[in-house]
Amino acid sequence: MACSTGKFLALLMFCGLTYLMLTHASPIHSITNHVSSVVSSEVGDKSIINGSFGFKRLLRKPPRLPPRLITREVNSTNKSIAKSNKKSKWTSRRKSVRKAFIHAWSGYKNYAMGYDELMPLSRRGVNGLGGLGATVVDALDSAMIMKLHDVVFEAGSWIEKHLPERILRKGQVNLFETTIRVVGGLLSAYHLSNSNPTYKGPTPSVYLETAKKLADRLLTAFTSSPTAIPFSDVVLHDHTAHAAPDGLSSTSEASTLQLEFNYLSFLTGEQKYSVEAMKVLEHMKILPKVEGLVPIYISPSSGEFSGANIRLGSRGDSYYEYLIKVWLQQRQSNLTYLHDMYVEAMKGVKHLLVKKSKPNGLVFVGELPYGVDGGFSPKMDHLVCFLPGTLALGATKGITKAKAMEEDLLTFEDLENLKLAEDLAKTCFEMYAVTSTGLAPEIAYFNSEGYSEEGLDGGNKTSEYIHDIVIKHADRHNLLRPETVESLFILYRITEDSKYREWGWSIFKAFEKYTKVDSCGYSSLDDVTMLPPRRRDKMETFFLGETLKYLYLLFSESNLIPLTEFVFNTEAHPIPIIAEK
Numbered sequence: 184m185a186c187s188t189g190k191f192l193a194l195l196m197f198c199g200l201t202y203l204m205l206t207h208a209s210p211i212h213s214i215t216n217h218v219s220s221v222v223s224s225e226v227g228d229k230s231i232i233n234g235s236f237g238f239k240r241l242l243r244k245p246p247r248l249p250p251r252l253i254t255r256e257v258n259s260t261n262k263s264i265a266k267s268n269k270k271s272k273w274t275s276r277r278k279s280v281r282k283a284f285i286h287a288w289s290g291y292k293n294y295a296m297g298y299d300e301l302m303p304l305s306r307r308g309v310n311g312l313g314g315l316g317a318t319v320v321d322a323l324d325s326a327m328i329m330k331l332h333d334v335v336f337e338a339g340s341w342i343e344k345h346l347p348e349r350i351l352r353k354g355q356v357n358l359f360e361t362t363i364r365v366v367g368g369l370l371s372a373y374h375l376s377n378s379n380p381t382y383k384g385p386t387p388s389v390y391l392e393t394a395k396k397l398a399d400r401l402l403t404a405f406t407s408s409p410t411a412i413p414f415s416d417v418v419l420h421d422h423t424a425h426a427a428p429d430g431l432s433s434t435s436e437a438s439t440l441q442l443e444f445n446y447l448s449f450l451t452g453e454q455k456y457s458v459e460a461m462k463v464l465e466h467m468k469i470l471p472k473v474e475g476l477v478p479i480y481i482s483p484s485s486g487e488f489s490g491a492n493i494r495l496g497s498r499g500d501s502y503y504e505y506l507i508k509v510w511l512q513q514r515q516s517n518l519t520y521l522h523d524m525y526v527e528a529m530k531g532v533k534h535l536l537v538k539k540s541k542p543n544g545l546v547f548v549g550e551l552p553y554g555v556d557g558g559f560s561p562k563m564d565h566l567v568c569f570l571p572g573t574l575a576l577g578a579t580k581g582i583t584k585a586k587a588m589e590e591d592l593l594t595f596e597d598l599e600n601l602k603l604a605e606d607l608a609k610t611c612f613e614m615y616a617v618t619s620t621g622l623a624p625e626i627a628y629f630n631s632e633g634y635s636e637e638g639l640d641g642g643n644k645t646s647e648y649i650h651d652i653v654i655k656h657a658d659r660h661n662l663l664r665p666e667t668v669e670s671l672f673i674l675y676r677i678t679e680d681s682k683y684r685e686w687g688w689s690i691f692k693a694f695e696k697y698t699k700v701d702s703c704g705y706s707s708l709d710d711v712t713m714l715p716p717r718r719r720d721k722m723e724t725f726f727l728g729e730t731l732k733y734l735y736l737l738f739s740e741s742n743l744i745p746l747t748e749f750v751f752n753t754e755a756h757p758i759p760i761i762a763e764k
């Protein structure tokens with residue numbers, strides 16, 4: 184009996200101890216188990232090194248955990264979160280540009296509809312371009328790209344109702360301005376609306392017919408000239424054309440008509456537009472040049488360049504732009520002369536016009552006001568800021584740098600031009616960043632070898648380049664010009680470097696802060712170095728046609744108006760590349 188009582192007590196103790204072992208795990212122990220069970224998926228059975236929780240595992244249900252990701256999956260999840268954050272950042276910035284466009288358009292529509300431009304402070308319209316409603320046409324394809332259906336409808340309906348009649352009735356217009364803004368805008372609207380039938384407004388053929396009607400009148404500038412160089416002005420209502428008062432045409436103006444006239448010929452099947460416009464470039468091909476560079480004036484009566492002034496700013500700029508773009512538009516073998524002229528000109532630019540500023544080495548493009556035998560001027564118009572974009576486009580022909588490198592398509596010269604494009608884009612951006620307003624002046628000078636001027640800085644004392652960039656009093660205005668953001672857009676597409684997007688965003692913010700007129704549109708400024716800056720009471724048509732369009736595209740995906748399928752005319756109207764035959 185004593186023995187069996189002892190056995191019974193021993194059995195009871197054993198059962199009690201077993202019970203305690205199975206149920207009395209400490210919380211710390213339990214966390215350890217949890218961690219171990221998580222780790223176990225990575226380290227396998229080695230995790231069961233302490234042994235003591237073996238029974239408990241059998242009896243307890245493990246806590247429910249989210250599916251475990253392996254490191255590779257964690258990384259790719261993090262990457263896709265970062266990517267989608269980045270995407271939504273640019274989507275929201277793109278929306279801000281769209282909102283700015285709506286504000287600019289509403290101001291124009293409410294106070295200046297049908298006039299060439301808006302005066303946002305006086306809240307009225309002004310006809311500075313001959314009275315063809317230039318803002319309506321310049322803005323239309325931007326509205327299409329931004330999918331602003333109401334604006335497309337309003338602009339399209341105005342064009343259908345008023346423009347054909349104005350083309351017959353209006354007086355003097357400038358051949359170049361009318362071609363790049365109105366003909367270019369109509370042709371681009373034709374293409375975009377033809378390929379997207381959801382736009383409200385007139386049928387696409389209205390845009391094409393109106394462009395043709397206008398071009399038929401503009402042709403007089405070519406046909407009445409004794410040489411291949413057209414007269415600069417046309418009187419619409421009486422089909423006449425004449426030279427500017429000094430008898431001269433700007434070189435850039437005569438050579439910046441071809442994308443538009445070629446495309447019109449392609450669409451209508453009538454060769455006369457292309458034939459007349461291309462005669463200009465064929466003629467310029469044989470004229471004497473300075474290492475590919477040309478004077479900024481040309482005479483329609485003699486067909487010769489006039490004077491020796493060479494620059495890539497006003498009156499010279501888009502000559503160089505169209506050499507490469509007209510070649511890109513068709514890439515036909517009989518146009519290789521344009522590519523050759525472009526290549527030679529860019530060599531000339533690098534040899535004769537590119538210099539570095541002091542003390543911090545910004546690369547800039549200066550001028551030869553008295554030709555190659557006269558002195559060098561370290562003056563650079565904001566207009567020259569089209570060049571970084573053009574150089575990048577000329578180097579890769581619109582594909583990304585990465586793809587061009589991968590396919591071994593870039594020559595030494597292409598790489599050199601791409602590098603110059605990047606350097607110049609930085610300089611153009613610094614022309615904004617150096618001022619108090621964050622907006623560039625119309626013209627900047629650069630302290631450099633043989634030139635030094637102090638006390639004329641942009642006002643932003645925190646800029647590293649405050650001593651490099653000189654801004655003279657007469658040059659401190661800002662007309663809401665597009666050239667820098669145009670280049671940032673092209674460089675972003677080609678290099679895929681997001682710094683160009685960030686630069687564009689800071690320029691956009693400065694436009695918002697200092698040029699927006701709350702009650703109506705946006706205004707040019709008198710002095711970008713002053714706070715607050717004085718306003719000029721003018722919203723140029725290219726603010727809607729170019730500046731906001733390029734900013735919108737800069738913040739959009741690269742498949743929106745791809746550079747491999749379109750060339751932008753000099754007023755930012757995308758024109759489809761004509762497929763190679």
Ligand code: DMJ
Pocket residue numbers: 501566664665666725729753754755
């Ligand atoms: C526009 O009309 C065109 O971009 C032209 O080539 C130059 N000037 C203005 C914009 O600055």
